[in-house]
Amino acid sequence: MTVRRHAVAGTDPADGYVAELVLDRPRAMNAVSTALARSLAAACAALAADDAVRVTVLTSTSPRAFCVGADLKERNGLSDAELLRTRPVARAAYTGVLELPMPTVAAVHGYALGGGFELALACDLIVADPSAVVGLPEVSVGVLPGGGGTQLLPRRVGAARAAELIFTARRVPAAEAAGLGLVDLLVEEGTDRAEALALAHRIAANSPVGVRAAKRALRLGYGQELRAGLEIEDAAWRTVAFSGDRAEGVAAFNEKRAPRWPGV
Structure with a gap:
């Protein structure tokens, strides 16, 4: 994880800033490994304790994805006992994003699937470009959305729509996602980060x-x-x-x- 600071326009940098929380595992399309989960949880704990942070924006360095969810290659080699030991680490990461006290904005392009989409759902607002493909396909690999998806998705789109999306494991392209309310703002190709930061700065101008x-x-x-x-x-x-x-x-x-x- 990388954390960047952006001064709020028209203010003294000491007065507060916008934090950019960067998913920075591009070769794996930001698949959530145990190490990434630990790093994310630690970064969120630090941001939560920093009263100068006015807004946090969650972004990605991968050109192909926001985040493809759990690192299934890592999990394939885990015993049942080892898998169980990773559970509190993963929960701390997702809860860390969800419980940040300042507004949060996800900047989504490419794949945002499974745990990757759950990270976006944990944010208050989701900005996406036309390349975005979102979904919770966990039942297709024998599990269920365990990063908050079964609770956060129905709060966005209602219980029946959430059930359809989770039970079918289908992937939703950006235009449909915007129409369903799965994302809040659909922007031009390649501008999701810039637009999310601009939105964050508009929020940060307020008390x-x-x-x-x-x-x-x-x-x-x-x-x-x-x-x-x-x-x-x-x-x-x-x-x-x-x-x-x-x-x-x-x-x-x-x-x-x-x-x-x-x-x-």
Whole structure:
């Protein structure tokens, strides 16, 4: 894994940045080996602890794929006991992406299959170019989506559509994926990374305290009964109402200037 920092336009680099989390195993099309999973989990833990990170973008150095999922060549040589020992490592990687406290954007081109698509699903937003092919084909090799796919996919497209996609193991091309809501933004060929970073910078221009609280309310409230969801929203509001960001935002609005978010 590689982590790159991008200063937010118009701000002091010390005020915060966009993090680019790079899947960097191009010869294997970023197949998730145990080593890659460990590296990803560690990188996510570091980003989660860094209050200066405003948005994280997950990208790939492979020209052919975002990520093709689990490294089946590695797994082919594992005993049952060894396979079981890899499970917490894999879960830590996928959970690490899912639980990042700042907004996350996946930049997808080429294959995003199995665990690769689950990494994208763990992000808040998915940007894809026309070369993207997504899917959860795990049942075709005798397993099931174990990186969050059975839970995250129905939250995107509904239970019946998720069942069809998972049970048939079919691969979905970019145009259809956009129509089904499997990806959020379909961009021109070869621009997925640039467009994902541009989207991240638009998000990062806003209050980091407000944006993180909004993500928390969205994640915790989804699927709750309305009254419970509104209580979650109220709790999130209370965390930002007396923050430095709120004071700066109101002052900047009244003074007709760009805000300088303190991030607290």
